Amino acid sequence: MTDAPDYKSTVFLPVTDFPMKAGLAQKEPAIAAKWEAMDLYGKLREKRAGRERFILHDGPPYANGDIHMGHAMNKVLKDIIVRSQSLLGKDAPYVPGWDCHGLPIEWKIEEEYRKKKLNKDEVPAAEFRAQCRAYADKWVGVQKDQFKRLGVMGDWADPYLTMKFDAEATIVGELLKFAESGQLYRGAKPVMWSPVEKTALAEAEVEYEDVTSTQIDVAFEIVEAPNAPELVGAYAVIWTTTPWTIPVNQAIAYGEEVEYVLVEAVAGNPAGVDADGALTMAAEPGDWGNLIFGKKLLIARELLDAAASRFRVSRWETHWSGKGTYLAGAITRHPMHALGGFFAKPRPLLPADHVTTDAGTGLVHMAPDHGEEDFLACKKLGIDPVFAVNDAGFYRDDWDWLPGQGSVINTKFNGPEGPICTDLRAAGALLSASDFKHSYPHSWRSKARIIYRCTPQWFIPMDKPQEGAVVDVEGGVMPTPIVTGNGPTLREIALDAIEQTRWVPERSTNRIRSMVEGRPDWVISRQRAWGVPIALYVHRKSGQYLVDPAVNARIIEAFKGAGADAWFGADHQALLGPDYDLNDYEVVNDILDVWFDSGSTHSFVVEGRYGEGVRADLYIEGSDQHRGWFQSSLLESCGTRGRAPYGAVLTHGFALDGTGKKMSKSLGNVVDPLKIMSESGADILRVWVASTDYFDDVRIGKEVLAGSSDAYRKLRNTFRYMLGALSDYDEETEAVSYAEMPELERYMLHRLAQLDAELRAVVDKAAKSENWLEFSRYTRAIFDFANSDLSAFFFDIRKDCLYCDAKSDLKRRAYRTLLDTLFHALVRYVAPIIPFTAEEVWQSRFPSDEDSVHFLEWPEVDHHWINSHLNDKWGELRYQREQVNEAIEPFRREKVIRSSLEADVTMGEMLPSDGVNFAEIAIVARIEMGVGDGIIVKPSDWHKCGRCWRLLPEVEEDGTLCHRCDEVLKG
Incomplete structure (x- = not known):
């Protein structure tokens, strides 16, 4: 044969x-090079010119280091969305950008100085800023190439940079809009402060880490109590995890509805243990815990057991109890009152809503320099901050207690054997000192602990009624915004804008809303060198900043020509013009919060490139930006335009x-x-x-x-x-x-x-x-x-x-x-x-x-x-095809047949196979339907066509041709 x-x-x-x-690692750079050579992005803009526009505004990363996976994820997602909108036929430009100011870059330059044992403060400011600019420019170039390698398509030839002169001019222009509308004030309020970086920080620049601090209980002697004379000579006990704030204490807060008790520790077995060896009572003389004995202590009833545990007390004798309202008008004195001066002043007890019985003693020591709630409660009584802690975290050299000492964030300084606890113990006021584990804020750059510190700063108020505020009542672009006289606050305008914005996923609406509802006034000033200055003149006598559109126009023009350096090296009299005398004004040299920079980008990127009143269709960033860029952009735009700068926000x-x-x-x-x-x-x-x-x-x-x-x-x-x-x-x-x-x-x-x-x-x-x-x-x-x-x-x-x-x-x-x-x-x-x-x-x-x-x-x-009919019919056919394949598989595994083409199948169920050759669909030799139960498989006895390999009745022997193949070859 x-x-x-x-x-x-x-x-x-x-x-x-x-x-x-694929060989993608080798091919992709060549494809990218071809795109760049043909100007793919530019040609696409030409092809989509005049079409409906879709603007995704790029949130600026910091220009300081190689990209990481977060960058890659963010940029790729943006690129996918922009490309998909272009695919829909829209004009979908993408302008990448970088945030070039602020601590991330300044900190890197300072690190280089420290390596060379140089002091940043000894370097001319202009030289320092130039080095920051060069550093940022270097990393913009590096990151640009890395983003392009990801396949991100955009206007890489003309990205936006917050350090470009036009951008800096626009940023200062946006600030001056707030100034002209009365939405700025300078005040001394506690802000998050980094003693290491010596500057105020925004919430978005802070991360929380678990730490072990020293918790202390301190006794303040009560010297007056008009509503409860029994308390005179007793001690109000406060609890704190920041011992360093005791030298700045000015008052004690109580809760009006909290029940307080006056108790005295009862000494037990002198050995300090019971028959089972358990500690049961206050420590005896010889241990600093003996300071508890002989004192009547005022503590919230709900917290008595917790205090007893810290004091090692098993039994109390109660002398008095009553609601917090009885404490109205009571006065204490500071444990270090013998030092005189600041410490000799009375420490009043005052009611405060923030006092709880969740922890501590139910009495809260108040240091208005170092807590916003303390600041507000004390302010009502005319108690002002004293600025005892300097920008490096040390007490002032002229402070009566621990002058020049610190750093206050040092754990040893605050520890049981540190100077604060040692002095309080010597004064007979320290009742306990022990470890306390809790979450504490840190600078995400230096990784050092931060403090709340009262300093003069510039603020944008959240709750000041804005007479004449620009309000976009429809949430869209309004060519002629409505000027109202009903004075909505910035918070109210922002919350309304949140409701008019599409948030993806929808649940993220709650996050941004809660953050705006609860946020304090926006601290926009920083005490740094690299960034856009707060270009204001403050009258030396009145303390008011100058509002003059002509002066502001000259400032903006100067910035266009030389950027931020135009302010630091300016002829300020020339900027003020002939109507004002520079000698009457203080030149503000604080730097704008970098979040104000990035929050203003919509003005010089979206409006600057596509027209006044145009806003972005979409912002996309990580979920941390609800307290960062999403929020700063929202507040900046709502304060200057009365609406959000975006139509939708995606959070990943x-x-x-x-x-x-x-x-x-x-x-x-x-x-x-x-x-x-x-x-x-x-x-x-x-x-x-x-x-x-x-x-x-x-x-x-x-x-x-x-x-x-x-x-x-x-x-x-x-x-x-x-x-x-x-x-x-x-x-x-x-x-x-x-x-x-x-x-x-x-x-x-x-x-x-x-x-x-x-x-x-x-x-x-x-x-x-x-x-x-x-x-x-x-x-x-x-x-x-x-x-x-x-x-x-x-x-x-x-x-x-x-x-x-x-x-x-x-x-x-x-x-x-x-x-x-x-x-x-x-x-x-x-x-x-x-x-x-x-x-x-x-x-x-x-x-x-x-x-x-x-x-x-x-x-x-x-x-x-x-076609719903085809959907149903072929859905059933596909299901039955899978059943046939499953029935054939064992025969294939056992090598009874080599392929499904060699199988004859008998099915007990009639299929909707009108007009369909189900044997062809199932790729088998033949199908018999409606015979027997289930699916029966056996090897076919037909012969295989030598060309198509199908087993068909007309094939006389293996290798010969079926009718179809014979016709094709003849044809």
């Missing part, structure tokens, strides 16, 4: 040069390591995006970003990235198959109309239309979808469609038709027509997610040096293709 003919050359196999192995979570832990260099669990890109490519990282439920914190590690790589590989292979199958496709001669298509093709168009609607719901805000901007849903839908609907189903069934039918056959032409439709849709859908690969795919089929997949718009999908 002669060998069977080899028909391999007669089969129409897919042909493509598109490689299965943070990137954690593979086990869900926060990334930390000290833990060695940092996942570096630069390393991922150099090894696997940016598109793999982008798949990870797009696949995560980024509204919450997300994990990334080897296993997670392996999953992203696997998903990418399958999608790449889907494109590879389509490219091969369409290699010689000619639309003019092969295209088939919808009416001519077989039912399977029409069903796949139905599935494509369903997919299209699902994807549009994610990207198009006009769809009013709850899933807007939920790209994990978008990505999952694409991947599922490519894998389940196409590769595992449609392609699997039609590969026989593609390989073996005649090129002119209607079914084959219909299949290739649909493949072309699918190709054009899918390559567009994935372009925002994997822009490098989408470009590679597109150029593989349509090579061009001037064209790009990213010029394309959303595919034309006819939603009349939606």
Whole structure:
């Protein structure tokens, strides 16, 4: 017998040069270089000119170091959204930007000084600022290249920088708007202060860490008690975890409805232990705890047991009890009253709402210098701050107690053996001192503890009625804003703007609302050198800052020419003009809070580039920005424009390591995006970003990235198959109309239309979808469609038709027509997610040096293709196909048959198979329906065609041809 003919050359196999192995790390830089050479971003702006605009305003990262995973996640998400809006046909510009002022950069320069043993204060300020500018400029360049490597498309040739002169001029202009509308004041209030960095901090610059502090109980002798004479000579006991504030105490607060008791410790067994060896009573003479004996102590009844534990007291004798109202008018004296001066002044007891019985003694020591609630309560009685602690955290050299000593954040200084506790003990006032673990604020740059410190600062008030405030009552862009006379406060305007903004996810509304509801006045001044100055002149006699539009105009023009340096080196008399004498004015040299800088970016980026009154469609940042950029931008815009600067805000979570832990260099669990890109490519990282439920914190590690790589590989292979199958496709001669298509093709168009609607719901805000901007849903839908609907189903069934039918056959032409439709849709859908690969795919089929997949718009999908009948019918057929495959699998494993094509299947259930060859769908030799129960599989006794490998009744022996193949070869 002669060998069977080899028909391999007669089969129409897919042909493509598109490689299965991606090699993204090597290919992506070349693709990026091509985009830059052809000015992809600029050409796209030209193509979308005049279209509906979608503006995503970029929140500025700090220009100080290589990007980390948080940067990568944020920028990729922004890029996906911008590209998807462009795909919808909108003009979607993206202007990247950097925050170049403030402590992050200044601190780095100071670190370099410290290494050289230089003192920043000894360097000329202009030289220091120049070094800060150069440092920022360096890292802008580095980060720019890294962001571009991520595939982020934007105006990299002209990004916005807060240190550009025009930007600084606009920032100072925004400040002067607040000044002109009376929304600034200078006052002394406690603010978060870093003694290490010697400056006030914003809430967003603070992080909380668990620490162990020293908790102390201190006795203040009561010298007057008009409503409870029994208390005179007794001691009001206060509890604090900040011993360093005792030298600045000025009063004691009580709760009017709290019940207080006057008690005296009863000594027990001199040995201090009971029969079981347990400590039961106050320590005896010889221990500092003996200071408790002989004193009557005033403590809240609810906290008596907790105090007893700290004092090591088992029994109390009660002498008096009563509500806090009895303490009205009572006076104590400071434990260090013998020092005279400040410490000899009476310490009044005063009512305060913030007194609770959650911890301590129910009596709160008040240091208005170091607590906002203390400050406000004391202010009502005319008790002012004394500014005892300097900017470095030391007591003033002229202070009567511990002059020049500190630092007050030093744990030893505050400890049981430190000078404060030692002196209080010597004065007979220290009742206890022990460890206390709690959460405490730290500077997120220096990592050092911060303090609340009263200093003269500039504030924007949250609750001052703004007569003549500009209010946007509709929450949209108003060409002529309404000027009201009813005086809404900035807080009220901001809360109203929050309600008019779309927050994604919706639950984030509660977070921003609660933060604005509870926030104090905005501290906008910093005592630094690098940044935009608070360009004001304060009258030396009246204390009022100058408000003159002509002077302000000259200031802004000076800034346009020389930036912030125009103020520090200015001829201030020239700026004031002939109407004012510089000798009458103090020149303010404080620096603006960097959050005011970034909060003003909408004015010189969005309005500056797209017109006055234009606002961003979307802001996107991490959840920490509810207290940072989202809020500072909201307050700045509401104070100057009466509305939010954005129409919608998306909040994403943070990137954690593979086990869900926060990334930390000290833990060695940092996942570096630069390393991922150099090894696997940016598109793999982008798949990870797009696949995560980024509204919450997300994990990334080897296993997670392996999953992203696997998903990418399958999608790449889907494109590879389509490219091969369409290699010689000619639309003019092969295209088939919808009416001519077989039912399977029409069903796949139905599935494509369903997919299209699902994807549009994610990207198009006009769809009013709850899933807007939920790209994990978008990505999952694409991947599922490519894998389940196409590769595992449609392609699997039609590969026989593609390989073996005649090129002119209607079914084959219909299949290739649909493949072309699918190709054009899918390559567009994935372009925002994997822009490098989408470009590679597109150029593989349509090579061009001037064209790009990213010029394309959303595919034309006819939603009349939606067909509920086909959906139900083919849904059942697909289910039954899976059942048949499961029934065949054991026979394949046991090698009874080598492929499903060799199986005969008998099914007990009739299928809705009118017009459908279910044997072709299930890829088996033959199907018998409605016979017996369940699914029965057996090897077919038919012979296999030598060309298409199908087992058919007309094939006389293995290797010979079936009727179809015979006709194709003859044809």
